[in-house]
Amino acid sequence: MSEDDPPTARPRLSARMRVQIVVVAAVLLAVVAGIGGSVGYQAVAVDRDADRYPPPGERVDIGGYRLHLHCLGVVDANPTVVFESAPGAWSLAWRRVQTDIARTTRACAYDRAGYGWSDASPEPRSGRQIVYELNQLLINGGIEGPLVLVGHGAGGLWLRRYARRFPDQVAGLVLVDAVEEEVADLHEAVRAIRLRPIQKLATAARLGILRHLLAGRIPIPALVREDRPAYRAAMMRPLTYQTLDLETALLAEDAAAARTIGPFPDLPLAVVSALHTVAGPGVVPDGYTVRGVNETWERAQMRLTRLAADPVHITTLNSDHEIPLNEPEVVVLAIERLFERIVVAGSGMEATSDREIAK
Numbered sequence: 001m002s003e004d005d006p007p008t009a010r011p012r013l014s015a016r017m018r019v020q021i022v023v024v025a026a027v028l029l030a031v032v033a034g035i036g037g038s039v040g041y042q043a044v045a046v047d048r049d050a051d052r053y054p055p056p057g058e059r060v061d062i063g064g065y066r067l068h069l070h071c072l073g074v075v076d077a078n079p080t081v082v083f084e085s086a087p088g089a090w091s092l093a094w095r096r097v098q099t100d101i102a103r104t105t106r107a108c109a110y111d112r113a114g115y116g117w118s119d120a121s122p123e124p125r126s127g128r129q130i131v132y133e134l135n136q137l138l139i140n141g142g143i144e145g146p147l148v149l150v151g152h153g154a155g156g157l158w159l160r161r162y163a164r165r166f167p168d169q170v171a172g173l174v175l176v177d178a179v180e181e182e183v184a185d186l187h188e189a190v191r192a193i194r195l196r197p198i199q200k201l202a203t204a205a206r207l208g209i210l211r212h213l214l215a216g217r218i219p220i221p222a223l224v225r226e227d228r229p230a231y232r233a234a235m236m237r238p239l240t241y242q243t244l245d246l247e248t249a250l251l252a253e254d255a256a257a258a259r260t261i262g263p264f265p266d267l268p269l270a271v272v273s274a275l276h277t278v279a280g281p282g283v284v285p286d287g288y289t290v291r292g293v294n295e296t297w298e299r300a301q302m303r304l305t306r307l308a309a310d311p312v313h314i315t316t317l318n319s320d321h322e323i324p325l326n327e328p329e330v331v332v333l334a335i336e337r338l339f340e341r342i343v344v345a346g347s348g349m350e351a352t353s354d355r356e357i358a359k
Contacts, residue, residue, distance in 0.1 A: 086153030114243030
């Protein structure tokens with residue numbers, strides 16, 4: 001084209017196309033503005049919840065970030081009981097068990113980093129790090145041994161690691177439907193199905209949309225009534241879901257570490273098992289039946305009882321995996337039986353293994 005040629009005329013948009021562009025642009029601007037406003041509202045709401053639901057215990061600094069520690073009862077002749085939650089749960093899950101145990105000794109529940117009233121941790125959510133943080137929490141919180149450690153689900157994997165790392169502190173171990181290393185993959189498959197509806201809400205929580213749409217419909221477990229608002233508030237926080245993802249991503253590593261820990265021949269041990277850890281087909285992974293999952297899990301629970309010479313084994317017929325919430329009295333019974341074992345061990349008397357069925 002020479003300089004003398006007339007310029008090419010640009011095609012003109014029809015009136016209809018101009019209207020469509022304006023409409024699309026307006027919708028996009030509204031979406032962006034809505035998301036921005038929702039994210040801003042989410043930040044304000046998180047701060048408001050922190051004021052509305054203060055921690056029932058104390059927030060203990062463990063080196064630049066703080067973990068929430070809540071102790072009930074007083075120190076007496078029995079060891080202090082320390083509760084470790086499964087991934088996705090925190091101190092509120094132990095409230096009923098903790099209240100009962102606090103009638104006879106000090107009982108302490110805490111929130112791992114990223115849950116409940118605890119800060120996020122800058123470190124990976126591995127079992128090694130969780131054990132380190134728990135130990136620092138107990139030291140800085142003034143909680144001395146002897147300790148009875150009570151762990152639910154994958155919390156049992158971490159507490160076995162704690163008992164091996166700090167044997168002088170640990171007087172006994174209670175594993176509540178705990179993950180055994182050979183069924184860690186199965187456990188995660190089942191748990192992923194259970195949590196799938198909630199995990200889909202993680203992005204909505206990050207954008208603040210969850211708080212607008214579903215705040216009143218977040219599932220409430222069998223918590224005591226006064227704890228439910230604080231639980232709902234925590235389920236509105238993106239950090240809860242982020243922490244859950246970070247912990248479960250390293251569970252295979254924790255299971256591999258458990259294979260190297262070995263048994264505890266002289267440690268009083270109680271194992272609490274759900275006969276029906278899954279209750280129906282809705283949470284059964286491909287390739288399994290409900291019966292197959294439960295039988296595989298039961299064999300794993302029996303392997304856990306062989307970690308010690310004289311274990312207490314209590315099986316519940318009425319609860320699925322969530323025993324601390326659904327049947328807290330069974331966990332209380334196991335801790336009481338373990339205290340009896342500790343007394344026998346201290347007296348030099350010989351104890352025998354036993355299995356009870358909680359009905």
